[in-house]
Amino acid sequence: MLSYWFFFVSSVLMIASLFVEGGPASGGWTIYPPLSALPQAMPGSGTGMTLWLLSMAVFVASALLGGLNYIVTVLNLRTLGMKMTRLPLSVWALFVTAVLGVLSFPVLLSAALLLLMDRLVGTSFYLSEIHIGGEALDNMGGSPILFQHLFWFLGHPEVYIVLLPALGITSEVIATNARKPIFGYRAMIGSILAIGFLSFIVWGHHMFITGMNPFLGSVFVFTTLLIAIPSAVKVFNYITTLWRGNLVLSPAMLFSIGLVATFIAGGLTGIILADSALDIPVHDTYFVVAHFHIVMGMSAIFGMFAGIYHWFPRMYGRMMNTKLGYAHFWITFICAFGVFFPMHYIGLAGAPRRYYSYSEFPMFQGVVDLNILITLFAIVGGLAQIIFTYNFFHSIWRGQKAVQNPWRSNTLEWTAPLKHMHGNWPGAIPVVHRWPYDYSKPGMPEDFVPQNVPLAEGEEEEHG
């Protein structure tokens, strides 16, 4: 509850920052000082920036409380028989996400507090030897690079905080709709843990060209490229799960397959960016914009859509319209690639990000039509979200009433009554007897066996 209300306050502060003099924080989401520390550096570094920082500080408090809640629930409140090796991968992903948040957000909090002090009480954590607005400042001895270290110590795990839940949802949705166990359940858990661990020791790959010691850069190249290994394992495991399945191509399933495609496309360009030498020519160009919007933006959003279509019956007791779901997926999927794929080429042509206009550079005239193409795809893709919005809200009140277990899924949430109630189940909570992926198990009458069904006589338990 406290987590929710902190989030509420943080959102109010963030929205308020849009309406103050000088406008909201406008130095990019990374808010590097001194640009963000000195109001005289630009209009967006005024009150809007202070509110942004306060909002982040409150948000971190919210994230910590919420994260602890998840961790404690997963570790201590599993039902009888729900061993860690019987947890659905979606819960595993949320658990590791919460751990990442609890360990990395406090560092952002300290970064934000130090920046607030530089702004408000005249400290010099991030400032040194600056002459701005016709005056030399008193600040000496700080380092703008310190902020970048603190920021990215959160900033990189943050990428996985955004992405891991989507990967968890996808694992669940793909297994259910392929009517087939997720391939390599334990390898999937292992790769979630490996990605989570590695995400803490790669932050420097955002800083190869900040003047950081090149040897330190080499270490970050090594750790960053290691992440390719668990990521490759996940991709191959998804593909093998599809192999010889019986794929129910529901909207949720389509979005999950879409996630695997974007995860591949964005993951591969990550290998270029992780290589410090190759980062020199493409750093801060549109190539980077293409990379992270595909791998982190699109993948996370596709995962979120998959989750909404899949669990909508649980949330509202009604079904979303499937046909509209198909239209939504295909338009979104095609437009998403149409928007972000050409950006690689704009970046390789040398175009920096965060320029609001390229008209001053004759060398970018040749890729102007790519920008037009991107804009067209973006408009169509944006309009397609109207279909989703309509489908979502219409289905909440007017959608077809859901049945108990519409996707014939194994996990426990589908055994709870449709009517929402405190504690989810009336009376005793279900007992778990098996892992969540007994789909199409040989010898079983149905092609799914929910987790609360005891092992049949002579049946062997599958561990994945």
Place this chain on the structure above:
Amino acid sequence: MMTLLILAVIVLGILAVTRLSRVYELTSALRGKREEDITERDSRMNARLMWAFPFAYFAFFLWLTVAYADQMLPVSASEHGVWLDDLLNFNWAILIVAFFVTNVLLFYFAGKYYYRKDRRAYFYPHNSKWELGWTIVPAIVMIGIIIYGLSVWNRITSVPLAGTPQVELYAQQFNWTARYPGKDGKLGATDFRLISGTNALGVVTPNSIKTRLAELEEIVVVEKKKLETEGGFLPPSKLTALEDHIKHVERMRGRIVNLRTLMDQDIAARGAESPYNHGSDDIVIKEFHLPVRENVDLVIRSQDVIHSVFLPHLRAQMNAVPGMATRIHMKPTITTDSMRTITANPVFDYILMCNKICGASHYNMQMPLTVEPDGAYKVWLSQQKGFETAEIPAAEVVPATDTAAVISNTTANIPAVTNEPKKN
């Protein structure tokens, strides 16, 4: 008008969707079809689209690659850029294979195994050999990529050879300044407190210190006078600001006096070798020239916020960070003239652009770079004036009593006041 049209289209679109979906709902209710029943027909249609998609996807990829090949950066104009391009091509070769293989498998399976009532999925929870395979193969590939990548990285970031000539690139909102060493071949010392209208980079020489101290003295006199004459009429906030500003300027003066003491000691100890003796012939200029096929060590500094030196044609990039000097050393290999021939563009220029967001005019913080033969470069350089053109007499020795004005660097963090008229 345009906005109105767009709004109309959106509203009509929403209406159309609502009507269509209503018709669909009524008909499916009549037929007794439920949303969770994904029919074979639906699955087949989506499966076909799953097969069609990669064709469009790969065609888009090939079209972009071919049609925009001539819009990509031309051949690298620096020595290390060639190493980088080779490394990039090596990585692309691996990545494109992985891209095609994984996408083909993904979409082929997604389209082939769509739901049919009479089929049952193959229960196949794991296979340790396969999983080991796709752990080890990427690991080996990654080892190759890491070793090759780091060997190039180490070559690029190695310490420059002793005696490599230095050129300074200085960033400020929103322009670039270059500084070349004068006849002595060495860049002089700098200090941000000396920055003024006549000393844009804050080069430290006995004379520039003297000038700056005089300027600050004048500011103090003017502002104190203003305080006396107008002080009583100012609102309290303005009054405090004025008083703070006077204190600030006096603090700066004190620190510059400190600096002068340091300088005098250094000059006394090292004589001609002192960096404080190298500044007066430095060339400070809003033009950027480099000689072709000569190593150069770029020293990069910033006056205010973080900027970034980005020279895409030379495959070079490094942030400009206030409070520290960053470095790139490189060797340009193609002159501007030759590149004009290569690109068949008679007005081609190498461009230095800022690539770290630095404020309102970030998008236009650029400076052309001319790469020319060594001879032409030397001629150009010899035509430029030094920072202090006239011969400067030796610094006047400051009496020791002046140390009373010295204020420690570490105290006082009162922010500078900027709403006062600027003196520079």
